[in-house]
Amino acid sequence: MRCSRLLLPALGLALLTACQGRSPEPGSAPAKDDAASVDKATGDGKLRWSEAVVWDGDLNACRQGDSAATRDCLRDAMRSGGASADAVTAAEQLSTGGELAYVTAWHEHDGLGVATVEYPFRANTNEGTRLVDAAGKRIDVDAVQLDDTLRADPGVQEALKAHPQATPFAPAQAAGTAALDGGGIRLLYRTPLRDCHACPDVGxxxxxxDFDGKRNFIGQQVVPVTP
Known part of the structure; x- marks a missing residue:
């Protein structure tokens, strides 16, 4: 069951909605895993992400000419720029669906990996985040979309009454952590709702x-925003 509170700064108020049951609070059983947020490339090869997948180099060679913005150009630029084999492999895993990406930063957070991903050829939103659990599973916190499940949430429905075209606009921003039963942890991320990319936030x-005590990913859910 889900419930949510959406902050609506543009309307000067916060919406606290009725719940479809109670949304699990920190320490309670987590919701069912949402496969849409888990990288499809997680099982691609045996590479386990770590600091070794990080690269931050020059891609000017891939911004001009016939080979611009191609997987081959990204791979070659990374190799010539001193990228490790792991960094190149991670970039190949991320570069799917015609979009190129690579990892620019990595840090550990209470037993979890947090990777910053760069999308160098996007017109907007060039940065994203992957959470990496103990098993190496990668969770894309920018994969949130207003699918049927989220649209069924009362808070989302209320926001869409005033702004029917509103949709989540990445990147999501870290919003804190909370402890779960059994030594687990919840990482919170907030994504703004807007009518368009250049429009003000409406929620x-x-x-x-959620991750268990061994830091395995066990699910995700809408969590109320505390003003």
């Missing part, structure tokens, strides 16, 4: 990503 959608 915030907060998602909690």
């Amino acid at each position: 915030q959608l907060q998602i909690g990503y």
Whole structure:
């Protein structure tokens, strides 16, 4: 069951909606895993992400000419720029659906990996985040979309009454952590809701990503935003 509170700064108020049951609070059983947020490339090869997948180099060679913005150009630029084999492999895993990406930063957070991903050829939103659990599973916190499940949430429905075209606009921003039963942890990320990319925020959608005591990903859910 889900419930949510959406902050609506543009309307000067916060919406606290009725719940479809109670949304699990920190320490309670997490919601069912949302496969849409888990990288499809997680099982691609045996590479386990770590600091070794990080690269931050020059891509000017891939911004001009016939080979611009191609997987081959990205791979070659990374190799010539001193990228490790792991960094090149991670970039190949991320570069799917015609979009190119690579990892620019990595840090550990209470037993979890947090990778910053760069999308160098996007017109907007060039940065994203992947959470990496103990098993190496990668969770994309920018994959939140207003699918049928989220649209069924009362808070989302209320926001869409005033702004029917509103949708989540990445990147999501870290919004804190909370302890779960059994030594687990919840990482919170907030994504703004807007009518268009250049429009002001009309709300915030907060998602909690839950990990057990061994830091395995066990699910995600809408979590109320506290004003």
